[in-house]
Amino acid sequence: MSTYSIKDLEHLSGIKAHTLRIWEQRYDLMHPKRTNTNIRYYDDEDLKLILNVALLNHHGVKISKIAQMSPEERKNQVVEITSNVLAHEDQIYALTVSMIEIDEEGFDRVLTANIDKLGFEDTMTKVVYPFMVKIGILWQIGAINPAQEHFMSNLIRQKLIVAIDEFVYHGGGRKFMLFLPEGELHEISLLYAAYLIKKRGHKVIYLGQSTPSKDLEAVYQYHHPDFLITVITSSIEPKALKEYIFDLGNKFKKSEIILSGFQVLRQKIKLPPNVQLMKEMNEIYAFLESSNHIVGEK
Numbered sequence: 010m011s012t013y014s015i016k017d018l019e020h021l022s023g024i025k026a027h028t029l030r031i032w033e034q035r036y037d038l039m040h041p042k043r044t045n046t047n048i049r050y051y052d053d054e055d056l057k058l059i060l061n062v063a064l065l066n067h068h069g070v071k072i073s074k075i076a077q078m079s080p081e082e083r084k085n086q087v088v089e090i091t092s093n094v095l096a097h098e099d100q101i102y103a104l105t106v107s108m109i110e111i112d113e114e115g116f117d118r119v120l121t122a123n124i125d126k127l128g129f130e131d132t133m134t135k136v137v138y139p140f141m142v143k144i145g146i147l148w149q150i151g152a153i154n155p156a157q158e159h160f161m162s163n164l165i166r167q168k169l170i171v172a173i174d175e176f177v178y179h180g181g182g183r184k185f186m187l188f189l190p191e192g193e194l195h196e197i198s199l200l201y202a203a204y205l206i207k208k209r210g211h212k213v214i215y216l217g218q219s220t221p222s223k224d225l226e227a228v229y230q231y232h233h234p235d236f237l238i239t240v241i242t243s244s245i246e247p248k249a250l251k252e253y254i255f256d257l258g259n260k261f262k263k264s265e266i267i268l269s270g271f272q273v274l275r276q277k278i279k280l281p282p283n284v285q286l287m288k289e290m291n292e293i294y295a296f297l298e299s300s301n302h303i304v305g306e307k
Contacts, residue, residue: 097136
């Protein structure tokens with residue numbers, strides 16, 4: 010069971026802490042607990058409640074009416090709204106609640122509905138990635154546990170793999186080798202890059218999570234890719250990170266290396282000439298367009 014302060018609830022729901030306190034006192038919506046030292050805190054049920062209340066209130070339902078609803082009535086109205094209204098913030102609320110509840114059917118229903126109506130790319134960029142930013146905040150405040158994070162990641166991963174499998178490489182284009190360094194397991198961004206690259210007709214050599222350096226070199230020597238893409242999000246010492254980046258640049262001089270991930274972006278490192286940063290996932294669109302223009306030069 011995770012615990013939250015009133016400020017955590019404010020940050021995650023978008024409802025000011027002052028307003029939450031008024032709702033709590035006037036409508037008896039939440040029942041904060043207290044630590045042994047008399048500090049107020051809230052639990053998962055309170056967070057789910059406030060996310061649902063925020064969504065209903067955003068859609069014009071008065072707080073006084075929401076307070077009179079049973080939990081089942083609130084849940085049914087939320088399901089109806091998120092099934093028929095594709096406001097991105099509403100979908101993010103729904104995914105967050107499903108993750109907290111470990112509700113696979115609910116999580117899948119939201120993702121599938123968005124993919125059907127928005128398309129896969131818009132769902133990823135407008136719903137899934139903002140949702141993952143919110144999950145990052147939950148991690149920082151210690152508000153979700155590994156089971157919840159693994160649950161969410163695996164469901165998104167499954168959707169990405171199914172989407173990638175729709176495309177068959179027919180020759181031509183550039184060669185992209187995608188991998189994560191040893192010890193790195195967060196591959197959603199890498200999978201999405203593989204989807205975008207493969208969809209645009211390029212060849213993808215996908216090595217995935219925690220790729221040993223010797224294996225990376227062996228595959229490189231066999232395929233001679235034009236580009237290497239990796240993402241580094243796990244904690245690493247600045248000196249070790251710099252050494253790793255320069256090692257990549259030196260070992261794979263004939264290829265262009267594209268780096269992304271929190272650990273790379275947060276540190277100012279002078280990069281080797283064949284290494285460039287990708288700050289946001291939407292930058293890959295422009296990059297792939299420029300790659301298409303120069304395919305004939307290969």
